[in-house]
Amino acid sequence: MGLFMILFTLIGGITLSAQSSINGTFSRKAGTxxxxxxxxxxxxxxxxxxxxxxxxxxxxxxxxxxxxQLSAAFMGTMYLLLTVMAVPRIGVxxxxxxxxxxxxxxxxxxxxxxxxxxxxxxxxAKRAFALLFMIISLYFIYKGNKGSNKENS
Amino acid sequence: xxxxxxxxxxxxxxxxxxxxxxxxxxxxxxxxxxxSFYNFFMGSIILGLLWLFFGKGKISYTLEAPKWSLxxxxxxxxxxxxxxxxxPFVGVGITMVAxxxxxxxxxxxxxxxxWLGSKKIKINKExxxxxxxxxxxxxxxx
Numbered sequence: 001m002g003l004f005m006i007l008f009t010l011i012g013g014i015t016l017s018a019q020s021s022i023n024g025t026f027s028r029k030a031g032t033x034x035x036x037x038x039x040x041x042x043x044x045x046x047x048x049x050x051x052x053x054x055x056x057x058x059x060x061x062x063x064x065x066x067x068x069q070l071s072a073a074f075m076g077t078m079y080l081l082l083t084v085m086a087v088p089r090i091g092v093x094x095x096x097x098x099x100x101x102x103x104x105x106x107x108x109x110x111x112x113x114x115x116x117x118x119x120x121x122x123x124x125a126k127r128a129f130a131l132l133f134m135i136i137s138l139y140f141i142y143k144g145n146k147g148s149n150k151e152n153s
Numbered sequence: 154x155x156x157x158x159x160x161x162x163x164x165x166x167x168x169x170x171x172x173x174x175x176x177x178x179x180x181x182x183x184x185x186x187x188x189s190f191y192n193f194f195m196g197s198i199i200l201g202l203l204w205l206f207f208g209k210g211k212i213s214y215t216l217e218a219p220k221w222s223l224x225x226x227x228x229x230x231x232x233x234x235x236x237x238x239x240x241p242f243v244g245v246g247i248t249m250v251a252x253x254x255x256x257x258x259x260x261x262x263x264x265x266x267x268w269l270g271s272k273k274i275k276i277n278k279e280x281x282x283x284x285x286x287x288x289x290x291x292x293x294x295x
Contacts, residue, residue, distance in 0.1 A: 002243050002247075005239040005243050006243065006247060006251045006291070006295070008235050008238065008239060009235050009236065009247075009248050009251035009255070010251050010252075010254060011231065011235060011255065012231055012232040012233075012234075012235030012236060012239075012252055012255065013232070013252040013253060013254060013255020013256035013257075013258075014255040014256070014258075014259040015228040015229075015231040016228070016229070016252065016255070016256050017255070017256040017259035017260045017263065018228050018259065018263065018269065019224075019225045019228035019229050019232070020260075021260075021263050021268065021269040021270065021271045022221070022222055022224055022225045022269050022270075023225040024271065025222055025269060025270030026218060026222040026223070026225065027210075029211065029218065030210050030211055030212065030214040030215065030218070031208065031209055031210015031211060031212075032210070033200065033203055033204045033207060033208045033209075033210060034204060034208055034211065034212045034214070035210075036200050037197070037200040037201060037203075037208075037212070038212075038215055038223065038225070038226065039225040039226040040193050040196035040197040040200050040226065041197050042223060042225070042226030042227065043193035043196075043197075043226035043229050043230050044190070044193040044196075044197050044226075045226075046227050046230055047186065047189055047190040047193055047194075047230060048190065050186060050190075051186055051187060051190055054186065055186055055190075056184060056186075057183050057186065057187040057188075058183055058184060058187065059184075059190065059191075061182055061183040061187075062183055062187075062191055065179055065182055065183060069175055069176075069178055069179040069182075070179070070191070070195075071175070072172045072175035072176050072179065072192070073191065073192055073195035073196060073199070075168040075169070075171050075172035075175070076168070076192065076196060077196065077199050077200070077203075078165070078168045079165045079166075079168045079169050079172075082161045082162065082164055082165035082168070083162065083165050085158070085161055086158045086159075086162040086165065089155060090158045090162070094162070095162045095165075096162075098159050098162035098163050098165075098166065099163070099165045099166035100166055100253050101166060102163035102164060102166025102167040102169075102170075103166035103167065103169050103249050103253065104170075104246070104249055104250065104253070106166070106167040106170040106171065106245075107173075107245040107246045107249040107250075108245075108246045110171070110174045110245045110246075111245050111246045116171075116174040116177070116178050117178050118177060118178070118240065118241075118244060119241070121244045121246060126293050126294070127246065127293070129293050130250070130289075130290045130291070130294035131290070131294075133286045133287070133290035133293065134253075134287065134290045136286045137257075137282075137283040137284070137285075137286035137287045137290065138283070140279045140280065140282045140283035140286065141257065141279070141283045144277050144278075144279030144280040144282075145274075
C-alpha cells in the first residue's frame with residue numbers, strides 16, 4: 001500500500017510541475033492573480049461535478065469540522081503570496097530551492113512529533129541521511145541551472 | 154535584506170507541509186475529494202477577493218488563450234488529492250519527498266524539450282546527479 005501511495009504522490013508532483021509550466025505561460029499575458037484565480041475556479045468546477053457523481057464523503061460536515069482544519073486553505077494562499085514576494089529579490093530557482101527545503105524540514109518535524117494527529121515517524125539516522133541527500137540534490141540543481149543559464153546568455 | 158527573502162521562501166515551503174498534514178486530517182472526516190473541493194472552493198473566494206482589490210492583469214485573456222493553457226486547475230486537483238490520500242498512509246515526510254521528486258524530474262523533462270511554452274533548457278550532468286541523489290533519498294526515507 002505504501003509503495004502504491006508513493007507512486008500516486010509522484011504523479012501528483014508530475015502534474016504539479018506541468019501545472020506550473022502551463023500557468024507560467026498563461027500568466028505572462030493574463031497576470032499572476034488572474035492565473036491563480038482561474039486555476040482555483042476551474043478546479044472548483046471540475047470537483048463539483050466529480051463530487052456529485054463520485055463523492056462518497058460528506059461536504060456538509062465541513063460546517064462541523066474544527067476550524068483549525070479549515071485554516072489549511074489559507075496556507076496555500078500564503079505559499080503563493082510569500083513566493084511572489086521572494087522571487088523578484090532572490091530569483092525563481094533560489095526561491096524554489098528554499099521553498100523545498102522548508103517543505104522537507106517541516107514535513108519531517110511534523111512526522112517526528114506527530115502534529116495534527118498524523119502518523120508518528122521518528123527522525124532517525126536513516127531519515128537524517130535522506131534529508132542530506134535531498135540537500136545534495138538541491139545543490140546540484142542549483143549548480144546545473146547556473147551552468148545552463150550561462151550557456152543560454 | 155536578502156536573508157529575509159530566503160526566510161520568506163522557507164516559510165512558503167513550510168506552509169505547504171502544514172497544509173498537507175492538516176488536510177489529511179480533514180480528509181479523514183469529510184472525505185478526500187470533498188477536502189480537495191473545499192480547498193479549491195475556498196481558494197476561489199480568497200483569490201476572487203485578491204483579484205477584485207489587487208488584480209492588475211487581464212482576466213479576459215482566458216477567452217483568447219489556447220485551450221491547453223487553461224488546464225492548470227485540473228492538474229492542481231490531481232496534486233492536492235494525491236497528498237490528502239497519501240499522508241495518512243505514509244506520513245508527511247515521504248509524501249513531500251515523493252511530490253518534490255515528481256515535480257523536479259518532470260520540470261527537467263519539460264524544460265529539456267521546451268514543452269508547454271517553457272524555455273528550452275537542456276538536461277546536464279549536474280541535473281542527472283541531482284536525480285540520483287533524490288532517488289537515494291527516497292529509498293532511505295521509506
